[in-house]
Each structure stands twice: as structure tokens, then as C-alpha cells.
Amino acid sequence: METSSAPAPAPTPTVSVDPAEAAKKEAIATYQGYWREMEKLYADQSGAGADLKKYAALAALKNATADAKRTHDRGLVNIGDVRVTDAAVTEYNAKGKIPNATVSSCLDISRWRTVDADTEKPATLPSNRLTKYLIVSTLEKWPEGWRVIRDDPQGKPC
Numbered sequence: 001m002e003t004s005s006a007p008a009p010a011p012t013p014t015v016s017v018d019p020a021e022a023a024k025k026e027a028i029a030t031y032q033g034y035w036r037e038m039e040k041l042y043a044d045q046s047g048a049g050a051d052l053k054k055y056a057a058l059a060a061l062k063n064a065t066a067d068a069k070r071t072h073d074r075g076l077v078n079i080g081d082v083r084v085t086d087a088a089v090t091e092y093n094a095k096g097k098i099p100n101a102t103v104s105s106c107l108d109i110s111r112w113r114t115v116d117a118d119t120e121k122p123a124t125l126p127s128n129r130l131t132k133y134l135i136v137s138t139l140e141k142w143p144e145g146w147r148v149i150r151d152d153p154q155g156k157p158c
Helices: 019-043 058-073
Strands: 076-080 084-091 100-108 112-116 133-141 145-157
Touching: 019 058, 019 076, 019 084, 019 100, 019 133, 019 145, 058 076, 084 145
Parallel strands: none
Antiparallel strands: 076 112, 084 100, 100 133, 133 145
């Protein structure tokens, strides 16, 4: 009697993931999610369609909510999209109580138009405003995940 045996499966290579690199990728993913939610926040006068708390906290959440409210109180909304390009973690600190990261990126708001909420007519904006600029943001890793806590537009084109 002949016994046939199936070939043993090839071992799966073990890929070790650098915890710092994984954390940096998570921070950038959170930052990109933050801007997707910002689009929703500014596009809806009620702000109800956005879940910014999932991505932002502290000053970033407070400032974004207040600024969107000021925009909406003037009868305006922002439509279109924001593009985040060249996002990179420029600093990462896993030591201390709260891990944190600094993300630098080019924020392109050229396709994010401020319009009248009712008519969608474009709002008058300063002709010299930057629509593609360098922004540096600080994120912290909370028990619920990464959160943007501060945005610092640099006033420089990119």
C-alpha cells in the first residue's frame, strides 16, 4: 500500500514591523481622515455630517469648529475637495506619557470653493490668499487613537 503525503506548506516569511514606522503611518492616515472630515464640516451648514472628534481634539477641534461656524453664520459653505500632498512625519516621540508626531504637508485648497450656501455663487475672497501652502500639524496618540491637536499654517506656498 502506497501512502501519498501532501507537500508541506512553505513557511510564511515573518515580516517584522517597526513600531515607530507603523505609528507614523497611522498618524498620517489620521491626518488625511481629519481633512476628509473638515470637508464635510465646512460643506454642511449644520455641521452634522462630520465626525471631526474621531480625528481631532483640543485646539484643532475647537478652532475648526469655531471657524466653520463663523463661515456658516455668514451664509457660506465650502464645496469641493482639499488635497493633502507630501505628508510626512518630521518628528516622532514615543517617550513620555503621550506619544506624539509632527506632520508636515502641502495643503491644496484650490479646489475647495467658498460659496453662498443657497445660491452656490462664489464668495469674494482676497486675491492674494494662498491656495497651496505648507502646514505643520501636531498629533497625539490617545487611547482612542491618533488625534490632530494643532494646525499651524506656515504662510509659505508649496
